[in-house]
Amino acid sequence: MGDTQFSDIDSYINTLFAPTDPMLEAALEASNGAGLPAIHVSAGQGKLLYLLARIAGARRILEIGTLGGYSSIWLARALPSDGRLISLEVDSHHADVARANLERAGFGERAEIVVGAALESLKRMAAAGETPFDLVFIDADKQTYPHYLEWALRLTRPGGLILADNVIRGGEVLDATSEDAGLRGIRAFNAALAEDPRLEAIVLQQVGVKGHDGLAIARVREA
Ligand code: SAH
Ligand code: DHB
Ligand code: MG
Helix, strand or coil: CCHHHHHHHHHHHHHHHCCCCHHHHHHHHHHHHCCCCCCCCCHHHHHHHHHHHHHHCCCEEEEECCCCCHHHHHHHCCCCCCCEEEEEECCHHHHHHHHHHHHHCCCCCCEEEEECCHHHHHHHHHHCCCCCEEEEEECCCHHHHHHHHHHHHHHEEEEEEEEEECCCHHHHHHCCCCCCHHHHHHHHHHHHHHHCCCEEEEEEEEEECCEEEEEEEEEECCC
């Protein structure tokens, strides 16, 4: 089966299970209009994030890498009305677009975008004794994924979930000799996720409208 067929079938699945709606459409239009790159998750991937958050009963969600807030909207939709989403973004233009998109989608109160290098924000949150999260979604700069995992572990409650996008990268992840910093980060992240005794994890290979990539799914063990 070729890439076209995978993409067609993904479209078929998305049409059935993650049909677009005015809020998501408006968020993507505003993001495109503001010149943001179209590297957001697909509708189906967003639905999967939403479902994982619902299954986990998540009330507090941390996202690392906001862009225009497309995945943030999917995650925020999984929250109860008194739930909280905090999303970390280094680019203030991206953050402005995301804030407007979240506001339009009705999540102005529930969602907060924190501008700054995510590693610094994570350190600050941990030092300030931030209440642990039920779910952390990692989707920012790939070379820093191993560090994001360490901080995510400190900030996730036992039994909570740590998810990460883009962990297969069209199969480039097989190249142990790559000197690409992002790819090395992803390889180190996957290895750490597999080995860490505090976690039980799997990587879900994904093919479709966003090409070939993968989502890591990990559960933090109770002590
Ligand atoms: N989660 C989004 C896509 C995120 S794209 C969605 O699916 O809709 C990755 C984002 O991470 C970009 O907006 C980029 O600006 C941001 N980013 C890159 N390096 C970062 C860093 N060091 N700290 C915080 N955000 C970063
Ligand atoms: C890139 C980042 C992403 O989060 C993604 O889903 C796809 C691509 C990137 O930086 O190239
Ligand atoms: Mg991504």
